[in-house]
Amino acid sequence: MKTVLVxxxxxxxxxxxxxxSDYVERIGHYIPFEIVLLPNLKNTKKLTEEQQKEAEGxxxxxxxxxxxxxxxxxxxxxxxxxxxxxxxxxxxxxxAKRLIFVIGGPYGFSNIVYEHANxxxxxxxxxxxxxxxxxxxxxxxxxxxxxxxxEPYHHE
Numbered sequence: 001m002k003t004v005l006v007x008x009x010x011x012x013x014x015x016x017x018x019x020x021s022d023y024v025e026r027i028g029h030y031i032p033f034e035i036v037l038l039p040n041l042k043n044t045k046k047l048t049e050e051q052q053k054e055a056e057g058x059x060x061x062x063x064x065x066x067x068x069x070x071x072x073x074x075x076x077x078x079x080x081x082x083x084x085x086x087x088x089x090x091x092x093x094x095x096a097k098r099l100i101f102v103i104g105g106p107y108g109f110s111n112i113v114y115e116h117a118n119x120x121x122x123x124x125x126x127x128x129x130x131x132x133x134x135x136x137x138x139x140x141x142x143x144x145x146x147x148x149x150x151e152p153y154h155h156e
Contacts, residue, residue, distance in 0.1 A: 030145035057110030077120030086147035
């Protein structure tokens with residue numbers, strides 16, 4: 001199973017970007033994983049929040065296929081403990097051909113993206129910058145991989 005993280009906009013902070021790259025490399029030892037970086041929209045001052053979400057939604061859906069299992073990282077999604085996320089991921093490795101996680105833009109997702117999603121997960125009830133969410137998420141994927149393999153990275 002291939003796992004893809006689709007994100008809107010680049011990570012500006014070089015330190016966060018370096019940490020993300022480190023975890024992506026580590027994840028690659030366990031599962032096929034990649035990040036698809038969608039460009040920031042241009043001239044957003046002329047767009048309403050809804051128009052911006054719609055435009056980003058079209059870009060997001062261009063990187064999905066009908067057979068993909070799409071998971072939105074969304075504040076209203078289900079929260080899982082790391083152990084439970086590892087079990088969830090292990091199950092998806094068996095049942096999904098391609099697992100697509102999506103971090104939307106600053107205003108969230110358009111209705112069409114919600115309609116195409118199979119599931120929503122939340123990392124926390126707290127609010128984080130989109131750049132930090134990327135880092136926290138790839139760390140959790142790495143943690144899940146080590147839990148699945150029974151390696152000592154995660155401690156209860």
